[in-house]
Amino acid sequence: MVLASVAISYGILEIFSQGLGSTGLVAAIVAPIALAGPTMLFMALRHRQLEIAYERLEAAAARDSLTQCLNHGAFVDEVTALLEDPATRGGGLLVIDADHFKSINDRFGHACGDAALKMIAATIRSVIRETDIVGRLGGEEFGIFLPGAGEAATRIVAQDLRLRIRNVTFDTGGEPCRLSISVGGAVCTQATPFGSLFRHADAQLYAVKNAGRDNVAVSTFASEGAEQVSSAVPVLVYSERKAVNS
Numbered sequence: 001m002v003l004a005s006v007a008i009s010y011g012i013l014e015i016f017s018q019g020l021g022s023t024g025l026v027a028a029i030v031a032p033i034a035l036a037g038p039t040m041l042f043m044a045l046r047h048r049q050l051e052i053a054y055e056r057l058e059a060a061a062a063r064d065s066l067t068q069c070l071n072h073g074a075f076v077d078e079v080t081a082l083l084e085d086p087a088t089r090g091g092g093l094l095v096i097d098a099d100h101f102k103s104i105n106d107r108f109g110h111a112c113g114d115a116a117l118k119m120i121a122a123t124i125r126s127v128i129r130e131t132d133i134v135g136r137l138g139g140e141e142f143g144i145f146l147p148g149a150g151e152a153a154t155r156i157v158a159q160d161l162r163l164r165i166r167n168v169t170f171d172t173g174g175e176p177c178r179l180s181i182s183v184g185g186a187v188c189t190q191a192t193p194f195g196s197l198f199r200h201a202d203a204q205l206y207a208v209k210n211a212g213r214d215n216v217a218v219s220t221f222a223s224e225g226a227e228q229v230s231s232a233v234p235v236l237v238y239s240e241r242k243a244v245n246s
Helices: 002-017 022-061 072-083 101-108 110-127 151-166 194-210
Strands: 091-098 133-138 141-147 181-188 216-220
Touching: 072 091, 072 133, 072 141, 072 194, 091 101, 091 110, 091 151, 091 194, 101 110, 110 133, 110 141, 110 151, 141 151, 151 181, 151 216, 181 194, 194 216
Parallel strands: 181 216
Antiparallel strands: 091 141, 091 181, 133 141
8 A cells, every 4th residue: 555655646746747737637636536545445444443442342341351241330231221121021130149159269269269150150141041131240249130031930040040050060179169059039020220129139139048048039029119929938949859951
């Protein structure tokens, strides 16, 4: 491209050195057009490259670098947008906490703790749909939003995930380590503020933890604040011996 520009410039100088005749007049009109085409193309390509780079930076900023799940802020934003969309018709929100995670870090080191979080994130992805949203809410806590899912479907996903995590083989470099999770869920059937739905799911999670962990509690949340279905002690829907297909 540089050589072409030099050649064009040299030709123009030769023409104008002989005076602005008919040939020179044509050159004066054609030259800017000839130069403008490659210049505009270069600028358009450069602009697109900058757009792509910005999109990649934006996407990277919305992701948790360890698990590649959405970070807390991006998760809240995406779920909020869906909850405010009448076409979504509500859905199920699951809040997941890795049981006794601090002891894993203390016993095996933070590298093993990071590996456990990656394994949990990968298992979450294995049980959800492409339209579902996954985020790391902080520390060992994850969130899943299932657009349009009812209480039964939300509970099935939560139980399937819990059982799959129990069957994960976690290598700590010699000493075996079993992972387990506690899951609290809230389901809404209409537009609901994210904060209200999250607080309800979080309350279900704490009910599970207070009852011994490694369990699931899911209930439907009414926007007025009334709970349609609840239980003081979470009840298992599946048998502990139920096999999980990988």
